[in-house]
Amino acid sequence: MFRLFGNKKLLMLMLALMVFIALMGLTLGRRTGLTWPERFVKDTVSWTQGWFYKPARYVAGFFEDVHHLRQTYEENKILRMTLSQYAKDTMRLNLLEAQNKQLKEVLGFTERQKGADNYKYLVAEVISVSPDPYSNTVNINLGSMDGIKENMAVMSIEGLIGRVSKVSNFTSSVQLLVDMNGGAGGSAERQLEKGIAATVKGKEDKVFGTIEYYSNEKQGLVMTRISQNSESELDIGDTVVTSALGQVFPKGLEIGKVTDKKIGDFGITYVATVQPKATDFRHLREVLVVKVPEVE
Known part of the structure; x- marks a missing residue:
């Protein structure tokens, strides 16, 4: 009985091998289409792959979108930062361009003044108002510490603007x-040393007066104590200097x-308005601080 059982197993194995060889012969030959088992297997595998592929594609797409979003965030x-730095x-x-232009104007002013006087001009920056x-x-x-x-006296490149009132290191x-409001009722402390002795450029030996205060009404400096002789030499448009x-x-x-x-209040002297x-x-x-060389 064991031998018959063993022969049956051998017989089944030989039969399966023959069927396998026959199927190989059929599939290797020229065919116009797939056999029904192949179509069944192919459709079954494709349908199964579709069920797994779609969720996997969505998950992969989600992580790819997250990566692109983070990359876009970093780029932005x-x-x-680049725009802010720009x-x-x-x-x-x-x-810097404005400062360079201003300093060039200051340099030009000091160069011109070298031929007019022997003053030294210390360039200072206004740090607060x-x-x-x-x-x-x-x-x-x-x-x-800077002298x-x-x-x-303190000037801009246009002209006199005031004086140094307090000094620290x-x-x-x-x-x-x-x-300068001393002449308009201000205190003596606000009179810029009680006025500025002034004359007219080109008429230094003919016109004399004192800049006493600034008039808000006239938007100009008030020059008083002008004698009658000086008044005849004083013309509108003249440049007033110290x-x-x-x-x-x-x-x-x-x-x-x-x-x-x-004419002044008492009719003895004259008053002029000077536009700074x-x-x-x-x-x-x-600004320029005027440093006068000390007389030895």
């Missing part, structure tokens, strides 16, 4: 011409132009 972050660089460039509307004062970045002293305060008779401001510093003149050459006192950037 870099672009924002804006800072542009602002700094504009500021007094917030008090009743105190027309600015602070500069030069102090006693600054009280009552030194590294900074100083500058009292502006528009703070005369040095007051022993505070050195001579020859331009103050402004005469815009009006009239430096008109924008609240937006000063660089």
Whole structure:
């Protein structure tokens, strides 16, 4: 019985091998289409793969979208930083160009002044403006360590703007011409040493007067104590300069132009209105402190 069972197994194996060879012969030959078992297997495998492929594709697409989104976020972050830096660089460039232009103008002014006098001009930067509307004062970045002293004249490239009122080691305060209210009832402390001795450029030996205060009504400096003889020589449009008779401001510093003149209150002397050459006192950037050489 065991031998018969073994022969049956051999017989089944031989039969399966023959069927396999027959199927190989059928599939290797030229065919116009698939057999029904092949179609069944193919359709079954494709349908099964479809069920697994679609979720896998959605999951892979989701992670790919997340990656692209993060990459876009990083790129936008870099672009924002680059744009911010570009804006800072542009602002700094504009500021440097404005400062360069201003310094060139200051340099041109000092070069021109070398032929007119022997004063030394210390270039200072305005670092702050007094917030008090009743105190027309600015602070500069030069102090006693730089040779600054009280009552030194301070100019812009247009003309005289005031004097040094207070000095510390590294900074100083500058009292502006528009703070001259002594003649209009102000205190003696606000009179810029009780006025500026002045004359007219080109007529230094003919016209004399004193700049006493700034008139808000006339928007100009008031020049008083002009004698009758001086009045005849004083014309509208004349340039008023310091005369040095007051022993505070050195001579020859331009103050402004005469815009009006009239007889004084008592009919003895005349009064003139002088428009300062430096008109924008609240937006000063660089100023010049006038240092007069000491007489040996």
